[in-house]
Amino acid sequence: MALGDVTVFLTFGPVSVMFAFLGQAGRISFTSLLYAIPLVLHIIGILHANNTRDMDSDKKANIFTVAILLGRTGSYLVFTILIFLPYLMLFQCV
Incomplete structure (x- = not known):
């Protein structure tokens, strides 16, 4: 169902x-979520790279991932975005 990325995110x-x-802290702060976004984008990038690597065997096992839905070129583009976007976000904050 290609929901692994969402679940991990x-x-x-x-x-x-x-x-x-x-x-x-003993309280909830939604500001702390801003610090989670760059970290989780790298984690999703690693998951996406593994899913792209296993694309052929996943197709044979009838497993659907985001990498399979996007294809090799789309997966490469998404992986690049997932890896470099946190650094771009850092430059926006500085």
Whole structure:
């Protein structure tokens, strides 16, 4: 169903950062989510690279991932965006 990327994004991004902040500060701050975005984009980039690598075997096993839906060229473009976008976001903040 190609929902692995979304699940990993939510789990390793907003959910983990919110609960870590809540555990340390004792309150919820949505500002902390801004710090989660660059980190989670790199994590999704790693997942996407692995899904692109395993594209052929996943097709044979009838597994649908975002990489399969985008094809090799689209996957390469998305991977490039996922890796370089956090650095561009950093330059915007400075």
